[in-house]
Amino acid sequence: GHLSPREEAMVTRRQRLLGPAYRLFYETPVHLVRGQGVWLYDPEGNAYLDTYNNVASVGHCHPRVVAAMADQAARLASHTRYLHDGVLDYAERLLAHFPPELGHVMFTCTGSEANDLALRLARAATGGTGIIVTENAYHGVTASVAEFSPSLGPAVAGGDHIRIIPAPDARQGDPAATFTANVEAAIADMTAHGIRPAVLIVDTIFSSDGVFADPAGFLAPAAAAIRRAGGLFIADEVQPGFGRTGAAMWGFQRHGVIPDMVSLGKPMGNGYPVAGLVLRPDVVAEFGAKARYFNTFGGNAVAAATANAVLGVIEDEGLMQNAARTGRLFHDGLEGLAACHDALGDIRSAGLFLGLDIVTGGQPDRDRAARLVNRLREERILISATGPKGHVLKIRPPLVFSAENVDFFLDRLDRILRAGV
């Protein structure tokens, strides 16, 4: 495909107005004007199957969410320094999905801010500064969070107080034992350098590390290790949270561990900027006695009403159950295709969060993955690749994805692979 003159002009205008730090997806960028359910539309009315956007988790422009948002926006858009039931109703509904130990929720606008707040609270609660993170993790954009987001590269990430460890890959030994040993080694190295550990933070499905879901339970001993050293365990649920893994609302639950703090974002408002941090009350006790936390837009009445509607849809439409059922179909279908196409390697998944290795001769092939992503885009299927070697197709569709949508994807993927990529 190639860009029309209209879209060429848009690309130029973007560069002029937004500057050089922005990146578009695909060799031929996609111009979108509308979304509905799992479908996105360009100005000509062509439909694209969204298999990547975990923000629009309950489906693009879900009418119940849009109505709740519009209704509240027309009534009152207040913040958290006034009394308002909306934020309390949502907090109650959200916390009911957590173990009782996690008794508070604090609201932000982005996942980055949630992780930034988690770090501030952890430092106040532990007196430590050290951070342990996995090698291709992404946790956000603020100055302090970018430092523990190694996927941004060594020019941005790292520092004396940060230790970067390999992600728990079950193909390289027992992930529970290896990951715990790596956490313990990082703690020992910090201690040797006079740094007290504050946190171990993990995305509980290791999205940008390449999707490592199994075996469920492998995180528990690593969480115990950071706690023995006086640090806290933070589960970043920005990607796996809100039912996506099919097994539970939160990725940490698959691992039988109760984090000290849990950061939430992306799907929380289905596109409206809502994020937050769920935590054990004692973690914020000292901080709260000394300092106040006010986030102008975090927990505002429109955010609360929108997020409340999103959670209502997840509950009422059984989307976690659909993630489990449709995710299993998807996984099995990919296994079937992998038996016929040597470009497809290992498949790892939990619910509607799947990682598919693209290989040549069994070895990771970044360029082949990129070609496949662009070929799928030409077939109007939106997807992307991830992992330190860029060869993992990350499949992460809205949770309303159907068996028919899976068949459509598999059929196009099969056709592209038959033609050679």
Ligand code: PMP
């Ligand atoms: N944590 C994870 C695991 C993420 O994937 C992201 C966003 N890609 C963030 C945190 C940051 O969220 P936001 O972009 O809302 O700041």
